[in-house]
Amino acid sequence: MSDPARLKIKIQIHSGDEIAMGPGKADLLDAIRQHGSISAAGRAMSMSYRRAWLLVDVMNRCWDAPLVQTAPGRAATSGARLTELGEAVLAHYRALQDSIAQATRGPDYDVLAARLLAVPRTSQKD
Numbered sequence: 001m002s003d004p005a006r007l008k009i010k011i012q013i014h015s016g017d018e019i020a021m022g023p024g025k026a027d028l029l030d031a032i033r034q035h036g037s038i039s040a041a042g043r044a045m046s047m048s049y050r051r052a053w054l055l056v057d058v059m060n061r062c063w064d065a066p067l068v069q070t071a072p073g074r075a076a077t078s079g080a081r082l083t084e085l086g087e088a089v090l091a092h093y094r095a096l097q098d099s100i101a102q103a104t105r106g107p108d109y110d111v112l113a114a115r116l117l118a119v120p121r122t123s124q125k126d
Contacts, residue, residue, distance in 0.1 A: 007113050009100055011093070020062030021093050028055055029082060029090045032068060037079040056080075063089065 013021040031041035042052030060066040067086030071078045082090065103109070 007104065007109060007116060009104060011096055011100060013093070015062035018058050018062050020059065021089060023097075025055055025059055026090055026093050026097075028052060029059075029067065029086060032056075032080050033082050033087075033090075036081065038068070038070065041080075059086075 010023050012019050031044050035041045035044055038052050038056055039049045042049050056068045065085045066083055067089055068080050069083050070080045
């Protein structure tokens with residue numbers, strides 16, 4: 001019998017071939033909200049600025065309006081913030097995650113957890 005905690009269900013929302021929202025992007029949005037900039041959010045997540053910016057770019061291109069608004073420069077108004085849509089998408093995504101987490105407390109999840117090996121076999125013939 002395996003440990004049911006090893007079963008991980010993650011939600012990815014796609015727009016075409018791009019991942020418009022997933023767990024990492026949601027965490028990045030939380031970090032941008034907390035730190036007020038893409039670079040600070042990236043640092044907090046041990047991620048390069050370039051990687052963080054590319055993720056924001058994908059998110060902003062996948063929705064009908066941007067999720068993150070940026071203001072360049074060193075003025076008091078510079079940095080990044082979540083737009084109204086960004087706040088809404090993040091809230092709905094987190095609610096969906098909570099709903100899925102509740103679904104993992106049931107017989108279907110338990111059956112899968114019981115049948116899952118702790119580590120894969122080295123060969124199908126083992």
